[in-house]
Amino acid sequence: GIQVEQSPPDLILQEGANSTLRCNFSDSVNNLQWFHQNPWGQLINLFYIPSGTKQNGRLSATTVATERYSLLYISSSQTTDSGVYFCAVESPAGGTSYGKLTFGQGTILTVHP
Amino acid sequence: NAGVMQNPRHLVRRRGQEARLRCSPVKGHSHVYWYRQLPEEGLKFMVYLQKENIIDESGMPKERFSAEFPKEGPSILRIQQVVRGDSAAYFCASSPGAGSTEAFFGQGTRLTVV
Numbered sequence: 771g772i773q774v775e776q777s778p779p780d781l782i783l784q785e786g787a788n789s790t791l792r793c794n795f796s797d798s799v800n801n802l803q804w805f806h807q808n809p810w811g812q813l814i815n816l817f818y819i820p821s822g823t824k825q826n827g828r829l830s831a832t833t834v835a836t837e838r839y840s841l842l843y844i845s846s847s848q849t850t851d852s853g854v855y856f857c858a859v860e861s862p863a864g865g866t867s868y869g870k871l872t873f874g875q876g877t878i879l880t881v882h883p
Numbered sequence: 884n885a886g887v888m889q890n891p892r893h894l895v896r897r898r899g900q901e902a903r904l905r906c907s908p909v910k911g912h913s914h915v916y917w918y919r920q921l922p923e924e925g926l927k928f929m930v931y932l933q934k935e936n937i938i939d940e941s942g943m944p945k946e947r948f949s950a951e952f953p954k955e956g957p958s959i960l961r962i963q964q965v966v967r968g969d970s971a972a973y974f975c976a977s978s979p980g981a982g983s984t985e986a987f988f989g990q991g992t993r994l995t996v997v
Contacts, residue, residue, distance in 0.1 A: 801984045801985065805988070811993070815987060815988070856926070858926075866939040866941075868914070869914055869931065869978050869984040869986065870916065873918075874925060875924070876925055
């Protein structure tokens, strides 16, 4: 099956710093999503981005499907950005795999005041 | 619009008991997925269902685990005769189908087996 690798595994920032999280995947994808799992365990949708670039406030994401990677940018980080960031992909196999997501291991972000 | 609703949020069971986890998808979504997150790990796919049909259960343990998504009512993930290794967070996601596979997740059910 498709492999998803995220880097770095851990990231510690001071409030106000910028950061870039990376997601590499081993095959072409139908769907790629970024999620934030907050300290209470809730999974929050950040981006649905199988290709191209999107921005939402201080966050933006770029997926280069032909080169099999995606980047999540966090600017002017805040303590509330702390948590785990997951990348998840859906392979284009279709059929019984329709919508089935494979997750990376996540990047643990800690933002200090 | 209500998002994906899971209940209970926390569930404690003794070894050997049954655990029932419920998931109501986003209104209008016909595709439901269950994922399990073991401590310090990412989420792993368990099962994909549409109304009254199991489409893909390749990620679900062969014994003690079952899932359903009836014509009426929520999707249910059932774990019989729970063991300590079943302790995990169980997440449900739904997507609209019809050309979009963007998944929306519930808040999860944290199962603790004592």
